[in-house]
């Protein structure tokens with residue numbers, strides 16, 4: 001039987017069942033595998049990693065298994081397609097015309113997936129969510145963030161966003177907000193998981209850890225691509241909410257923001273698959289550096305969103321109240337100076353309590369802003385990662401009385417315009433810059449705390 005005919009037949013069948021045609025990579029894999037080629041060779045020919053092709057192939061076999069209602073694999077795909085085509089020619093209604101899920105060409109994810117290597121001992125959907133928050137900090141007080149919570153809830157439960165980056169400078173409240181979100185929507189999930197990546201686990205270790213939660217008795221597979229595929233299986237089979245915190249630990253220092261450390265690059269593929277592959281779960285990534293791929297993925301119309309967390313606003317008064325500070329009429333000034341950052345305010349409130357008897361007005365008499373040691377140590381984390389060009393931009397901005405455009409930095413520091421532009425963008429991705437538009441020009445500046453920090457360091 002002509003190979004092209006078989007491929008066309010497979011594509012038609014997939015389309016009639018799912019409303020989606022095979023994409024270029026799937027077609028290539030199918031064609032090459034039918035000609036007896038190995039994954040490594042296919043990867044080489046289409047300029048992808050072998051792992052990427054293996055995962056894509058695994059997904060393809062799963063789709064075909066669903067369509068042809070047989071366990072399809074690399075070994076038998078050709079025979080199954082040829083046989084199905086042969087029978088279809090004689091009896092067009094025999095194969096795969098039921099359960100068509102086409103609706104205006106939208107591909108609906110199906111809850112149940114038949115697969116040759118779907119997880120062993122598949123469990124029934126639990127009636128109670130399985131909650132594993134690992135070493136998440138306990139939240140004792142939580143103020144406001146009402147609109148942030150409802151936006152995130154809406155993205156997850158109404159819009160079925162698969163990947164969310166929850167971003168913002170250290171101390172702004174990402175961990176606290178994500179745990180509060182979990183508490184708010186946990187009953188809508190089968191699995192709710194929180195893990196911090198603060199000790200920079202490899203993808204392999206993270207996947208093993210997640211699989212241990214899902215398949216308590218089963219053996220964890222060795223190969224990373226099988227691990228990824230199994231996780232995707234679970235995300236399809238169950239409605240899972242997974243928060244990975246401290247994702248910035250996957251990125252290195254001395255390079256522009258969001259560049260993976262050596263040995264951590266495969267996280268990028270994993271996040272991409274979470275965004276691209278059909279499933280009914282949501283992965284939230286908390287980070288004080290913006291992941292580069294997020295912008296790209298959201299542009300491609302994938303269900304991916306970015307949420308940049310800002311000031312806690314007047315609700316931060318509750319933090320000052322809980323620390324028993326006085327001079328309430330001055331609290332908003334204090335909150336403004338410390339950018340409504342809950343952690344910066346907590347440090348400062350303790351300082352005011354210890355040295356000024358809790359009197360905010362007296363503290364504000366000092367030349368502002370005073371940077372508590374703990375606050376400085378928080379800022380030292382992103383600063384320790386800056387490239388030479390980023391550092392030069394920061395020092396330049398710290399000495400400007402007014403916000404400046406990027407072009408105004410050219411020739412002021414010994415870096416080329418390209419280096420400066422990339423440095424400014426990277427600093428933005430580390431949430432160290434304030435941006436404003438004025439008469440169609442974008443202006444950059446440092447907030448008073450960051451400015452003061454740069455001055456004390458140089």
Ligand SMILES: Nc1ncnc2c1ncn2[C@@H]1O[C@H](COP(=O)(O)OP(=O)(O)O)[C@@H](O)[C@H]1O
Pocket residue numbers: 141142143144145168169170171172173174175176177312342343346
């Ligand atoms: N909405 C909030 N209400 C009360 N305290 C908060 C709130 N958000 C953050 N905090 C406090 O601020 C500190 C930093 O918050 P955290 O969530 O750890 O920040 P991040 O994860 O962004 O670094 C914590 O001590 C936390 O208790």
Ligand SMILES: [Mg+2]
Pocket residue numbers: 174175176245246286
């Ligand atoms: Mg945190």
